[in-house]
Amino acid sequence: MSPEKPKKTAVILFIDPKIAQLTQQTVEEMGHQCILVKETAEAKELLKKKAVDLLVWKIQDRAEDFALFDYAVKVLPRLPGIAIIDESLEDYFPELLLRAYPHNLIADNHPLDYRELTSTIKKLLSGDIFGMEKYGVSPTETIHLSSSGEKYDVIEKVRDYCLDKGVQDRIVRNIELILNELLMNAIFDAPVDGKGVKLYEHTDRGAVFDLKERERPIVQYGINEDRLAVSVSDLFGTFREDTFFSYVHRCFSEKSILEGVGKGAGMGLFMVFKSLNQLVINVAYNQKTEVIALIDYHSSMRELKKRRHSFHHFHLGNFNGKGELKP
Amino acid sequence: MNTKKLKIERKDEGDLSFLSMKGIIDEDADFKEGFSNLKRKVIINLEGIQMINSCGVREWIKNISKVPENYQIQYDKCAPRIVEQINYVSNFLGAGMVTSFYAPYYCPKCKHEVNILMSSKDLPKNPPFEAPSQKCPSCKGALEFDDVEEEYFSFLTKSA
Secondary structure: OOOOOOOOEEEEEOOOHHHHHHHHHHHHHOOOEEEEEOOHHHHHHHHHHOOOOEEEEEOOOHHHHHHHHHHHHHHOOOOOEEEEEOOOHHHHHHHHHHHOOOOEEEEOOOOOOHHHHHHHHHHHHHOOOOOHHHHOOOOOEEEEOOEHHHHHHHHHHHHHHHHHOOOOHHHHHHHHHHHHHHHHHHHHHOOEOOOOOEOOOOOOOOOOOEOOHHHOOEEEEEEOOOOEEEEEEEOOOOOOHHHHHHHHHHHHHOOOOOOOOOOOOOHHHHHHHHOOOEEEEEEEOOOEEEEEEEEOOOOOHHHHHHOOOEEEEEEEOOOOOOOOOOO | OOOOEOEEEEEEEOOEEEEEEEEEEOOOOOOHHHHOOOOOEEEEEEEEEEEEOHHHHHHHHHHHOOOOOOOEEEEEOEOHHHHHHHHHOOOOOOOOEEOEEEEEEEEOOOOEEEEEEEEHHHOOOOOOOOOOOOEOOOOOOEOEEOOOHHHHHHHHHHOO
């Protein structure tokens, strides 16, 4: 008989009754404890006294809420946090840049995507973070690239699949762009040697060469009744939190992102983010990075652009150590 | 293999260079022949651009920024993907301006996309921007503009 896993504690703050109920239900169904609090002071008191494993809140009063986040990471530096946001992510950037926290920002587009909330809670409490299945999409196919020159073959395959499923042309073109950027990132930016030095950072992006086994990106794609998902994974796990936040900053705070040649770092991620509804980055440090793009393909391009986007960064382990990969 | 590699057709007549671009602007895009020894007036037709990725944007900026500022560059029939980049990247046009472009519409009845060619000079230069009403060429029903007006038309503030 395996030993019983210790119960975890989630704290929910200031959330409307439906969100609170759903969160509580999700946490308790996993066998953990959920505590609802109504005031920031109460939450602080709890964080000080108890080993909290997850904090969930809806941002309402920026100054007060971000002061709580500062307090939370001070007393519990590795505490996962989910923030539900009512405005565009870029509006929170002054605060997010200062603290690189929280890592999970769920856009409330009224109604809130409850499936996104429950998936996020489950991933954070279980540590089982990889896979588009967590978002209700089963991969139709898994492709391992063996050469940098296969990028367009894969893109065309996914494009044909999407068109065959009746996805609008403009949405399909977004998928093509997302794959293009994520594959370039996985082929040229992710691989590092034993000392962490990037192997292909300075290689011409048009170069065609064979990829060694560990350098082969993995592409998955799939569709369900309302959502299209594509993912690109690499086996290096070098996507760091600070890189993530500096990229997000570039995505949202700089409207003119290419003032001079060579200042375009992060532009690929910006283009990816503009093309989707939810961006999920899963990292087991030094082992695996998986980037999942989710698109509600029934919506028009106008709706897709108008909707606030969610951003998730899940990670296992420390950048300087090894992440624990779930089987 | 990229089967949609960028193709540039160029014609020079008198003091005018006319460039027509088709395909994907990416890391393989080669602008050398297209942009070398240009005439003082340049018209670039971007109707056939299907996609531009981040490497393509860098290559484009690198080349367009080399065109002398006193040259007159006009961008003609810009595809929606190009309009997006013009709006995202402040120096995407170099010293040029957009004379015409495609605006994306959608027919809710026929469920298909229609790109409508528009002339910059026929549209207001300042916000609030409103997409002109259009009819579906097939069913004659009203088309819906398929983008965010304030974002899509924002480049008009810097166009002819």
